[in-house]
Amino acid sequence: MSEEIAIEIGNEAIGADKVSKTVDGPDGRLTILEDVSFRVARGDSLAIVGASGSGKTTLLGLLAGLDRPSAGSIVLAGEKLDALDEEARAHLRRRRVGFVFQNFHLLPALNAEENVMLPLELDGRADARERAGDALARVGLAARRHHYPAQLSGGEQQRVALARAFVHAPEILFADEPTGNLDQRTGAVVGDLLFALNREHGTTLVLVTHDANLAARCARRLGLIAGRIADAATA
Secondary structure, eight states, rough: OOOOOOOOSSSOOOOOOOEEEEEETTTTEEEEEEEEEEEEOOOOOOEEETTTTSSSHHHHHHHTTTSOOOOOOEEEEEGGHHHHHHHHHHHHHHHHEEEEEETTOTTSOHHHHHHHHHHHHHTTTTHHHHHHHHHHHTOGGGGGTTTOGSSSSHHHHHHHHHHHTTTOOOEEEEEEEETTOOOOOHHHHHHHHHHHHHHHOOEEEEEOSOOOOHHHHEEEEEEEETTEEEEEOOO
């Protein structure tokens, strides 16, 4: 059952109110998400779980303002997303949001340091290289800062992605299957780093995962079945 809420702008990191998403296909209209309502307090951690096709990644994209819902409203970092155009949403993400993806999304032509510097350079930061070096040292990759993604293991690439996500101290971090392409041992290392950085920065963490151990480390869990909230639990 959906949690009925009234979103009060500024009082939480994320608020979703009766969010639905439908798309038109060759077989008619498909409902991906239906009447989803919840909120995430600042500094909280939330795992979104469910079977493949339950709408998890679609919901993450809507919360981050990468797509628009067909119905309902979303507040992100105190901003009502439906009141912002694409440029304003992009500016909000660049300044206040970080992302970690299953497939790392590192630029192959840039080395590790340059990949981490990128969000700072886009924001015009003069100290981008210094901050990138500090972030790579924090994830144990100072010695690999001049290596390109093809020269790094999967676990190292994900650690570079973590450094890039946290280098500008975002208020909110979205992670989509952050350990999905890693073996169990490497995934555990990345998970430890993810939550350590989350605690150090006081960042609100929202992650999509099939990893039960990773989900259990979050303060809250939101379960989706066929696009609807099936359960919401607090650890």
